[in-house]
Amino acid sequence: MSPTGLRSAPPETAATPVDSPQPAWRRALSGPVGRNLGLVVALLVIVIVGAITAPTSFMSVDNILVILRQASIFGVVSIGMTLVIIAGGIDLSVGSVLGLASVVATLAAVQDLADNLHWVFIVIIALAVGLGAGLINGIVIAYGNVVAFMATLAMLVGARGLAEILADRRTLIVSDRGFISFMNADFLGVDVLIWIFVLVAALGWILLNRTTFGRRTVAIGGNREAARLAGINVRRHTMWLYALSGLCAGIGAVMILGRTTAGSSTNGTLLELDAIAAVVVGGTLLVGGRGTITGTVFGVLIFSTLTNVFVQNNLSSSVQAVAKGVIIVVAVLLQQRFARPSGKSS
Secondary structure (H helix, E strand, O other), rough: OOOOOOOOOOOOOOOOOOOOOOOOOHHHHOOOOHHHHHHHHHHHHHHHHHHHHHOOOOOOOHHHHHHHHHHHHHHHHHHHHHHHHHHHOOOHHHHHHHHHHHHHOOOOEEEEEEEHOHHHHHHHHHHHHHHHHHHHHHHHHHOOOHHHHHHHHHHHHHHHHHHHHHOOOOEEEOOOOHHHHHHHEEEOOOOOHHHHHHHHHHHHHHHOOOOHHHHHHHHHHHHHHHHHHOOOOOHHHHHHHHHHHHHHHHHHHHHHHHHHHHEEEOOOOHHHHHHHHHHHHOOOOOOOOOOOOEEEEEEEEHHHHHHHHHHHHHHHHHHHHHHHHHHHHHHHHHHHHHHHHHHHHH
């Protein structure tokens, strides 16, 4: 009762805004199935354009295998990049690490070892160089508290410079015929390089979706501090993520040696940009916390197919670069649009 004896009215409560439900189409597009469906549609559109503009050559089996071969090397590197970006990091050094690994694996001492023992030592050395460079990146970032952008930028410059010194600015030729024969063989009519890409992508998918390591990777990218409070050793995990990225660069070095039979300090130039572009177009958030290996594979295929369409139509590399830039910008805008929490608007 109020002092005047009249019953007081109940206090007026503020109206609580109710978030309007998302349309079904937006819910579908914001989910993983919708994102991958959009990538499939984009790839099909590019294929249709290629089939219309170059009907005799584009849809041939040989040309399809060419597209897959071109996709395989930077596709393997993109798998490692996906894991790093999902965790909220970035690796600008993969191209230079690939070049360094290809040079070290073709040094005279390594080739002599391969001649005397087995060509598999070329593979081991390349993988070891990639893994070692990735570990250095991971240690500097995780335990040295250096920003990933700056640490991997330093590795980009340093690895490329070291490759030039070791190669003396020359192209080193692979002399082992066993290695060349194996890397240029085919199984079931498909090149070894393509099989390597398929294997690495499958292992990356299993690692991300079916292991504790993958769940921790997503958790770190979503909220680093919360992951640490949940008991995840964030520093150690980050170190191994960059080691995996370096290992993928080492695998890419083996593949490029098999494809070109030459180790050069220029191998992998700007490869890091192609890998990041494929990962972003594939739906992985640059801020971390979300991403798929399947999306990255589609991103790789989209760029490789697009490049092939341009080549088939004799378009310049400048036009290709402009088209890639437009695709990247559109992909980022779509990320910002559909990754925004429900109920929030700009």
